[in-house]
Amino acid sequence: MRRYVIVGTGVAGIAAAEAIREADPQARILLIGDEPEGYYSRPGLAYYLTDEVPEKQLFPWRARDFRRLGINLWHDRVVALDPRGHRLKLQRHSEPVPYDRLLLATGSVAVRPDLPGVDLQGVVKLDTLADARRIRQLARKAKAAVVIGGGITALEIVEGLLHHKVQVHYLLRGDRYWRRVLDEQESRIVERRLSERGVRLHYRTQAAEIMGRRGRVTGVRTTDGRVIPAQMVAIAVGVRPRLALPRAAGLRTERGVLADEYLRTSDEDIFAAGDVAQVYDPRVGASVLDDLWSVARAQGRAAGYNMAGWKTPCRRGTPLNVTRLAGLTTTIVGQVGQPARDGEDDLVGIIRGDSEVWRSIPDAIVAQEGFSVNRLRLMVGKKHLLGAVLMGDQTLSRPLYHLIDAQADITPIRERLIQGREPVAEVLAEFWIQWSRQHGTQKPQS
Amino acid sequence: MDWKARLARWFRQEAKRHEAMVAGYVVPDPIRCVQCGICSYHCPIGIDVRRHAWEGQPVVESYCLTCGECVARCPRGVLRFERSDLLPAD
Numbered sequence: 001m002r003r004y005v006i007v008g009t010g011v012a013g014i015a016a017a018e019a020i021r022e023a024d025p026q027a028r029i030l031l032i033g034d035e036p037e038g039y040y041s042r043p044g045l046a047y048y049l050t051d052e053v054p055e056k057q058l059f060p061w062r063a064r065d066f067r068r069l070g071i072n073l074w075h076d077r078v079v080a081l082d083p084r085g086h087r088l089k090l091q092r093h094s095e096p097v098p099y100d101r102l103l104l105a106t107g108s109v110a111v112r113p114d115l116p117g118v119d120l121q122g123v124v125k126l127d128t129l130a131d132a133r134r135i136r137q138l139a140r141k142a143k144a145a146v147v148i149g150g151g152i153t154a155l156e157i158v159e160g161l162l163h164h165k166v167q168v169h170y171l172l173r174g175d176r177y178w179r180r181v182l183d184e185q186e187s188r189i190v191e192r193r194l195s196e197r198g199v200r201l202h203y204r205t206q207a208a209e210i211m212g213r214r215g216r217v218t219g220v221r222t223t224d225g226r227v228i229p230a231q232m233v234a235i236a237v238g239v240r241p242r243l244a245l246p247r248a249a250g251l252r253t254e255r256g257v258l259a260d261e262y263l264r265t266s267d268e269d270i271f272a273a274g275d276v277a278q279v280y281d282p283r284v285g286a287s288v289l290d291d292l293w294s295v296a297r298a299q300g301r302a303a304g305y306n307m308a309g310w311k312t313p314c315r316r317g318t319p320l321n322v323t324r325l326a327g328l329t330t331t332i333v334g335q336v337g338q339p340a341r342d343g344e345d346d347l348v349g350i351i352r353g354d355s356e357v358w359r360s361i362p363d364a365i366v367a368q369e370g371f372s373v374n375r376l377r378l379m380v381g382k383k384h385l386l387g388a389v390l391m392g393d394q395t396l397s398r399p400l401y402h403l404i405d406a407q408a409d410i411t412p413i414r415e416r417l418i419q420g421r422e423p424v425a426e427v428l429a430e431f432w433i434q435w436s437r438q439h440g441t442q443k444p445q446s
Numbered sequence: 447m448d449w450k451a452r453l454a455r456w457f458r459q460e461a462k463r464h465e466a467m468v469a470g471y472v473v474p475d476p477i478r479c480v481q482c483g484i485c486s487y488h489c490p491i492g493i494d495v496r497r498h499a500w501e502g503q504p505v506v507e508s509y510c511l512t513c514g515e516c517v518a519r520c521p522r523g524v525l526r527f528e529r530s531d532l533l534p535a536d
Contacts, residue, residue, distance in 0.1 A: 011481070044482030047521060057483040060496055294477045322478045322522040329523060394523045398475060 001026050007078050008105035009033030012274030012300030016103050019304025021069045034077040037129050043293055045132040049160025081249035083267045101269050101307040108239035108275035117210030122217030123233045126153050139164035142231035146220045149236035150178055152323050157234045168199045169228050175203050193326035241276040256289050261313045263303035273299035281316045318405040331397040334387030334404040380417055399432035408435055471506055473528040474499035485516035
């Protein structure tokens with residue numbers, strides 16, 4: 001009976017446990033996580049902040065689901081990994097835990113900037129359920145808050161604070177929101193919607209210091225010497241894989257734990273999946289970090305199969321994220337990158353819900369259309385669609401995902417898309433109907 | 447949104463709903479889903495729509511009212527109505 005241990009109770013760990021059970025019915029599966037809550041929907045925290053969903057609803061699995069799959073769930077912290085001895089040392093459990101196959105699915109944590117006052121009470125991040133509870137608790141009393149950071153998580157916090165009627169000051173280091181991924185018009189749409197809801201946007205503004213009195217936040221002093229009074233400061237400048245454990249164990253790491261396309265690390269009995277893993281992608285010939293939930297799930301599942309002996313390469317699909325930016329449903333798929341300018345970036349890590357692929361700059365022509373809240377930007381390559389950003393109406397998002405992922409030959413409509421005499425959406429819809437009849441729609445990867 | 451637009455939207459939603467009630471069910475697109483549970487939370491008869499989305503299975507329970515609450519509430523556009531005669535094309 002093989003002993004499998006999974007470290008991390010996020011979606012990668014859960015998907016791996018399911019896959020192991022499928023491939024090895026006799027297996028002993030132990031899932032260890034350092035959060036007392038175990039498995040919950042991390043992306044769902046955004047909707048918990050806005051009261052769209054109550055806390056107890058964030059748990060997709062109940063105790064009976066773990067029992068049904070015969071998975072043991074421990075709340076504990078792994079303090080050491082001994083790859084030679086095939087053992088883990090835990091903080092609370094005194095006996096060392098042996099394994100035959102190990103999965104590291106420990107995820108990533110919010111980057112903590114080196115800023116005076118960052119330890120004050122009232123400084124928050126949004127990594128975990130505990131963080132979300134803290135934000136809600138503080139928001140009940142706070143009058144004003146400063147939010148720092150330029151990606152999806154920062155906006156999720158902004159929206160949560162708005163919901164709790166907190167005056168939000170949003171600091172942007174550059175001259176617009178999320179330059180790495182959005183184009184200028186898209187940034188402006190988001191910014192305008194935020195201002196309309198009362199958010200004060202501070203462009204080209206960085207925090208120099210978080211000020212406090214008696215251990216509590218009282219405001220932020222900016223690098224240009226202004227003082228913004230606030231009782232809360234939220235920081236979301238990116239995340240970093242949790243590498244302390246694998247590094248101490250001597251596994252090969254770069255920005256993440258290096259893993260091959262079978263999710264195997266430099267130790268043949270140790271695998272890695274999810275945010276912590278930097279996975280080799282044979283198509284680009286490099287190892288890539290992703291911070292997408294769907295990717296973490298796919299990697300976890302493939303890792304589970306491989307651990308149990310079902311050889312399963314993890315094909316890296318076209319990255320897709322659906323999110324809400326200032327209340328506007330937004331889909332980002334494929335390559336949509338913007339050329340980076342030095343000193344313009346608010347993010348020091350990869351952000352949650354992000355993929356490095358988005359920021360590779362495609363050799364493409366942009367076709368776009370739309371107005372303030374229904375906008376479509378298409379990256380048109382020589383023969384294929386490379387990427388798209390859809391804001392507002394999402395009718396085309398599923399067709400576009402399939403056309404981009406399948407690298408559909410768009411030669412018949414390429415000129416029409418680029419010339420822009422006809423509505424891009426109509427040209428695409430017409431093409432999609434024909435294409436999907438001929439090819440069928442692929443089952444979406446899950 | 448002015449009242450005309452609101453009314454137009456309501457009519458569109460109603461029309462879609464009736465269409466779906468005739469010959470449709472709720473189909474998830476699992477790759478978009480993050481298991482937040484808003485769908486299951488709003489289901490008036492307690493169908494665990496989230497579980498269907500995890501497993502990539504359409505909601506084919508005969509007692510599904512096709513009321514559209516889950517489709518409308520999902521913040522990520524995971525769910526859609528699909529005519530049953532078109533399944534399982536996707």
